[in-house]
Amino acid sequence: MITLYDADRCPYCARVRIALAEKGIEHETVAIDLDDRPAWIYEKNPLGRVPVLEDDAFVLPESAVINEYLEERYPEPALWPADAAERAFGRLLVFRFDQLSKPYYGLRREEDGAAERFNTELAKLDAALAARPYLSGREFGLADVAYVPWILRARDRMSVDLSRFGALATWVERLSARSSIAAELDVVAAL
Numbered sequence: 001m002i003t004l005y006d007a008d009r010c011p012y013c014a015r016v017r018i019a020l021a022e023k024g025i026e027h028e029t030v031a032i033d034l035d036d037r038p039a040w041i042y043e044k045n046p047l048g049r050v051p052v053l054e055d056d057a058f059v060l061p062e063s064a065v066i067n068e069y070l071e072e073r074y075p076e077p078a079l080w081p082a083d084a085a086e087r088a089f090g091r092l093l094v095f096r097f098d099q100l101s102k103p104y105y106g107l108r109r110e111e112d113g114a115a116e117r118f119n120t121e122l123a124k125l126d127a128a129l130a131a132r133p134y135l136s137g138r139e140f141g142l143a144d145v146a147y148v149p150w151i152l153r154a155r156d157r158m159s160v161d162l163s164r165f166g167a168l169a170t171w172v173e174r175l176s177a178r179s180s181i182a183a184e185l186d187v188v189a190a191l
C-alpha cells in the first residue's frame with residue numbers, strides 16, 4: 001500500500017496528489033500539521049518536510065523525485081512524452097522551478113519587487129505556452145504538474161491577475177477540466 005504524508009496547504013504535496021490522481025493509484029493519506037509536526041516525520045525525511053511517499057518499506061521525500069518514481073513504477077498513463085527531447089525540456093522546467101518559486105515566496109513575504117519578479121516568470125511561462133499546449137509538450141505531463149499548484153494558489157489565494165497572460169490563463173482553464181486539477185482547486189478553495 002502507498003501512503004502519502006501530506007498537507008493540504010503544501011503545493012509540493014499537491015504535485016504528488018495530482019500525479020497519484022492522474023495515474024489512479026490507490027493510496028492512503030496521512031495529514032501532517034505543518035505548524036506542529038510529529039517528531040516521527042524526521043525519521044521519514046530528515047528535513048522534516050512533506051510530501052513523503054511510502055511504498056511498503058520504501059520511503060521517499062522530494063516531490064519531483066516522488067513523481068519520477070511514480071512515473072516509473074506506474075507507467076500508465078504516461079506523464080512524460082515519448083519523445084526524448086520533449087521529455088528533456090519538461091525535466092529542465094522542473095529542474096529550474098526555483099525561478100518561479102523564489103519570487104512566489106518573495107511575494108508571499110511581501111518583499112519589494114517580488115510582484116514584478118513573479119510576473120516576469122509568469123510571462124516566461126506564458127511565452128512557452130503560446131508555443132505549445134502544455135509545459136510538458138504536446139500532452140499534459142509532469143512539468144504541468146510541477147507548476148500548476150503555485151499558479152492556482154497565486155491566482156486564488158494571492159489575487160494574482162492571470163488575465164494579462166493569455167496562454168497561461170488558457171492553460172489553467174484547460175488543466176482545470178481534468179479531475180485531478182479540479183480536486184486540487186477544491187483543496188485550494190478550502191484553505
Ligand SMILES: N[C@@H](CCC(=O)N[C@@H](CS)C(=O)NCC(=O)O)C(=O)O
Pocket residue numbers: 007009010011012013034047048049050051061062063064
Ligand atoms: N523540495 C521539497 C520541498 C517540500 C517543502 O518545502 N514542503 C513544505 C510544505 S509546502 C514543508 O514541509 N515545510 C516545512 C519545513 O520547511 O520545515 C519537495 O519538493 O518536496
